[in-house]
Amino acid sequence: xxxxxxxxxxxxxxxxxxxxxxxxxxxxxxxxxxxxxxxxxxxxxxxxxxxxxxxxxxxxxxxxxxxxxxxxxxxxxxxxxxxxxxxxxxxxxxxxxxxxxxxxxxxxxxxxx
Amino acid sequence: xxxxxxxxxxxxxxxxxxxxxxxxxxxxxxxxxxxxxxxxxxxxxxxxxxxxxxxxxxxxxxxxxxxxxxxxxxxxxxxxxxxxxxxxxxxxxxxxxxxxxxxxxxxxxx
Numbered sequence: 443x444x445x446x447x448x449x450x451x452x453x454x455x456x457x458x459x460x461x462x463x464x465x466x467x468x469x470x471x472x473x474x475x476x477x478x479x480x481x482x483x484x485x486x487x488x489x490x491x492x493x494x495x496x497x498x499x500x501x502x503x504x505x506x507x508x509x510x511x512x513x514x515x516x517x518x519x520x521x522x523x524x525x526x527x528x529x530x531x532x533x534x535x536x537x538x539x540x541x542x543x544x545x546x547x548x549x550x551x552x553x554x555x
Numbered sequence: 556x557x558x559x560x561x562x563x564x565x566x567x568x569x570x571x572x573x574x575x576x577x578x579x580x581x582x583x584x585x586x587x588x589x590x591x592x593x594x595x596x597x598x599x600x601x602x603x604x605x606x607x608x609x610x611x612x613x614x615x616x617x618x619x620x621x622x623x624x625x626x627x628x629x630x631x632x633x634x635x636x637x638x639x640x641x642x643x644x645x646x647x648x649x650x651x652x653x654x655x656x657x658x659x660x661x662x663x664x665x
Contacts, residue, residue, distance in 0.1 A: 446597075473651065483640065485598065485655040497650045532597060541605075542651045543588070546597040 445469050446547035448533050454553045455523055462519045463550045465533030474516035475534040475544060476508060491516055523554045557581045559656035561643050566662045567633055575628045575659045577643030586646040588653065589617050589628045593639045638663045
């Protein structure tokens with residue numbers, strides 16, 4: 443029983459295309475996140491939603507649009523893909539409370555050709 | 556600005572002890588996390604410190620000094636499966652925002 447799941451695991455596409463990545467968590471958490479991990483392995487926060495409300499929106503090109511249909515799902519849509527978008531995208535979720543540990547999904551490896 | 560520094564790579568021998576350091580300069584501080592990430596996998600939570608001192612969890616311990624902006628992760632009785640990247644992350648600012656260091660790649664040799 444997977445806690446945080448993402449689809450697809452791998453995504454290879456051409457420059458200029460539009461693609462979506464889906465994330466679901468069955469932990470009952472209120473908050474979900476999208477991170478980008480580049481080739482240098484830096485993990486950077488992109489967005490966060492709490493109960494379907496956007497609460498963190500880092501400096502990300504507006505070609506990236508997150509959508510949260512309910513608190514268990516957070517999807518990421520990317521328009522007009524560019525070579526520099528190639529990376530691993532991780533979804534994460536956390537409950538409330540003082541510690542609020544974030545639990546990560548398995549990642550989506552995106553390669554833009 | 557936000558800055559988190561860790562050594563890029565470390566090597567150690569099976570059965571030994573290794574200490575991975577992390578220094579940070581962030582605007583705001585509300586806790587420090589250590590994550591382990593095996594190649595091609597997701598980061599997994601190891602430890603959390605918000606007060607100064609040592610937190611011990613089996614073979615892994617983590618230390619925090621807020622006045623020095625410094626933490627370390629101590630791994631004892633190293634095993635081959637401990638070969639992984641270790642990510643230091645500071646919670647700074649609101650909304651549980653984590654700022655990650657670049658990670659330390661640890662190689663454990665027989």
